[in-house]
Amino acid sequence: xxxxxxxxxxxxxxxxxxxxxxxxxxxxxxxxxxxxxxxxxxxxxxxxxxxxxxxxxxxxxxxxxxxxxxxxxxxxxxxxxxxxxxxxxxxxxxxxxxxxxxxxxxxxxxxxxxxxxxxxxxxxxxxxxxxxxxxxxxxxxxxxxxxxxxxxxxxxxxxxxxxxxxxxxxxxxxxxxxx
Amino acid sequence: xxxxxxxxxxxxxxxxxxxxxxxxxxxxxxxxxxxxxxxxxxxxxxxxxxxxxxxxxxxxxxxxxxxxxxxxxxxxxxxxxxxxxxxxxxxxxxxxxxxxxxxxxxxxxxxxxxxxxxxxxxxxxxxxxxxxxxxxxxxxxxxxxxxxxxxxxxxxxxxxxxxxxxxxxxxxxxxxxxxxxxxxxxxxxxxxxxxxxxxx
Numbered sequence: 001x002x003x004x005x006x007x008x009x010x011x012x013x014x015x016x017x018x019x020x021x022x023x024x025x026x027x028x029x030x031x032x033x034x035x036x037x038x039x040x041x042x043x044x045x046x047x048x049x050x051x052x053x054x055x056x057x058x059x060x061x062x063x064x065x066x067x068x069x070x071x072x073x074x075x076x077x078x079x080x081x082x083x084x085x086x087x088x089x090x091x092x093x094x095x096x097x098x099x100x101x102x103x104x105x106x107x108x109x110x111x112x113x114x115x116x117x118x119x120x121x122x123x124x125x126x127x128x129x130x131x132x133x134x135x136x137x138x139x140x141x142x143x144x145x146x147x148x149x150x151x152x153x154x155x156x157x158x159x160x161x162x163x164x165x166x167x168x169x170x171x172x173x174x175x176x177x178x179x
Numbered sequence: 180x181x182x183x184x185x186x187x188x189x190x191x192x193x194x195x196x197x198x199x200x201x202x203x204x205x206x207x208x209x210x211x212x213x214x215x216x217x218x219x220x221x222x223x224x225x226x227x228x229x230x231x232x233x234x235x236x237x238x239x240x241x242x243x244x245x246x247x248x249x250x251x252x253x254x255x256x257x258x259x260x261x262x263x264x265x266x267x268x269x270x271x272x273x274x275x276x277x278x279x280x281x282x283x284x285x286x287x288x289x290x291x292x293x294x295x296x297x298x299x300x301x302x303x304x305x306x307x308x309x310x311x312x313x314x315x316x317x318x319x320x321x322x323x324x325x326x327x328x329x330x331x332x333x334x335x336x337x338x339x340x341x342x343x344x345x346x347x348x349x350x351x352x353x354x355x356x357x358x359x360x361x362x363x364x365x366x367x368x369x370x371x372x373x374x375x376x377x378x379x
Contacts, residue, residue, distance in 0.1 A: 091325045096359020097214045098325055098344050105214045105357070 011165045016156050023152035024144070031143050035135065043135040046079025057088045057121050066123040073128035080109040092120045094127060209373050212366035213347060213356035222354040223323030227310040230297045235310055238352060242379045244371060245280045245348040249326045250341060251287035252299040257343045257360055262303040264364045269304055271368050278375055284320065285311040286328035286341045350379035
C-alpha cells in the first residue's frame with residue numbers, strides 16, 4: 001500500500017466514522033419522533049390487569065343487562081397477566097379462564113394474538129381480547145441498530161459521488177500572456 | 180499489576196456474575212402456565228359409579244394430583260386430543276405418574292355408560308379413569324365445574340357441544356389450575372411437575 005492509497009483509506013475511514021455518527025443521530029431523532037407521535041396504549045411494560053366481576057352479575061346478564069364496569073374488548077401486551085376477581089355468587093368463565101365464585105383466576109398473556117372468547121359476564125356472551133407485542137426500549141434499540149448502519153453506508157456512497165476522496169488537481173493558472 | 184492478577188480478577192467477576200444470574204433464576208417463583216385459582220379452594224366433590232360397582236370419590240384421591248376433563252366418547256376432536264395429551268403427560272412423568280390420576284367424565288350419559296367410558300379411556304391408557312352415571316348424578320358435578328354441554332342434532336343422531344377445560348386438583352384436594360383447550364402439553368407437564376413437589 002503506497003502512501004497515496006493509505007491517505008485515501010484514512011480519509012475514507014474518517015468520513016465513514018463521521019457519517020456513521022451522523023446517521024445514528026438522524027435515525028435516533030426520526031425514530032423517536034415517530035415513536036412519540038404514533039405511541040399507542042399498548043406501548044408499555046407488561047403489568048397485571050385486573051377485572052372485577054360484581055356481585056349479582058349473573059342475574060343482570062340473565063335479565064339482558066350489560067355490566068358497564070367491564071369493557072367488551074381489552075388490549076394487552078405480551079407479558080401482561082390478566083387477573084379476574086369474581087365477586088359474584090356463581091362461577092364465571094372467560095375463554096380458557098374458569099373463575100369459581102368469590103375467587104380469582106389469572107392468565108398470563110404470553111403470545112400476541114386476537115380472539116373473541118366466550119364470556120359469561122358479558123351480555124353478548126363474548127369478549128374480545130387482543131394481545132400485542134409492545135414497543136419496548138429493546139425494540140427501539142434494535143430499530144436503531146438496523147437502520148443506522150444502512151443509512152451510514154448510503155450516505156457514505158452518496159458522499160463519494162458528490163465529494164470524491166481524491167481531490168481533483170487544481171487547474172493550473174493559464175500563463176500570463178507575454179506581450 | 181501482573182497479567183496473572185488480571186486473569187484472577189476477570190475470573191472473580193465471572194464467578195460473581197454467574198452466581199448472581201443463578202441466584203436470580205433460583206429465587207424467581209415458579210409461574211404456572213395454567214389459569215391459577217386464588218385462593219385455592221377445595222375442589223367440588225365428585226362421586227360417580229365405576230364399572231366394578233364401586234364409586235369414584237374425588238375426596239379419596241388426596242395425596243395425588245388429579246387431572247379432570249369433561250367430554251364424550253363419540254367426540255371427534257377435542258376429547259381424543261386431550262386424552263392423548265394426558266397420555267403424553269403420564270408417559271413423561273415416568274415413575275411419578277402413579278402420583279397423578281387422569282379422569283375423563285362424560286357429558287353424554289345417554290350414550291356413554293360407565294362400561295363404555297372405561298373401555299374408551301383404556302384405549303389411551305389402562306390406568307385412566309372414565310366415569311359416567313345418571314344425569315341426576317352428573318348434573319351437580321357439571322354445575323360445580325361450570326361444564327357447558329348441549330346436544331346438537333345431526334342427520335344421524337347428535338353430537339355434543341361442550342366446554343373443554345382441563346382441571347388440575349392438587350394433592351390437598353384443592354382446585355388449583357384450569358387449562359383451556361390447546362394448552363401445550365409441555366406447559367401442562369411443567370405445572371404437574373411443579374405441583375408434585377408440594378406436600379399434601
